Amino acid sequence: MTQDEHKEGIKGMANPGRYGIERVAYWLMRLSGLGLLAYFVAHIYETSNILRGQVGWDEFLELTQTTEGHLFLAIVIAMCVFHTVNGIRVMLGHGGIGVGKPARPDYPYDPASQNYRHKIGIYSAIILAAIAMMYGLAVMFGE
């Protein structure tokens, strides 16, 4: 790492355009996790409206079952699928699966764990998230 890179501090660390797709996956994993937690809390609140009876439930459905609501739900589906698939990749990596065998570090010091298997895993997570989002949109707007 050069002196200039150190000077950038947290901004440099957070830069998703540097260090390859692994850094993008790192950010997407955290952002999708936070997004899903926010949705989960909202969903618990949303479903609690059933205690207000049919009128309360229908009133709340009118707010959520809209075009904007469906688009928001499609984004949630994409976040959910990406977080799941990438999460399984991370779990496998933590378990030592797909990270290669330990070896002496030689020039150009390519990290063995950041190999094509994990890159394929990340790209697969993104593609599957996009497909699931399209399917979700078809189900929600297809009626």
Place this chain on the structure above:
Amino acid sequence: MRESTIMKIHYGTALAAVALVAVHILMRLTMGFAESLEYESVLANYKFIPYAAMLELILILLSIHGFNGLRVILLELKQGRVYEKAVSYGCLAAMFGLIAYGSRTIIMTNMGMI
């Protein structure tokens, strides 16, 4: 608790939640999406005890996984004895709060207390 144990719980809750959430979503697709969200349909789901038990399980699993994930993210940003304790206990309190609030909906609806 050791961080390695917490991460095992984190991964275990994730895998279990994936399977149960898949069932929860598939239930929305057994009929039309809008139809499955109608009051009578949702009420019937809550009154069906095995399904209500599954919802309760999803609530617990996702609360543990979600708030532990939030704790991990917050601990990555900043470290310190007081900060780490505040984050850990704060996330634990939020987790119990959400489980209690969600359980109230499930139990009251299941028992017909509407």
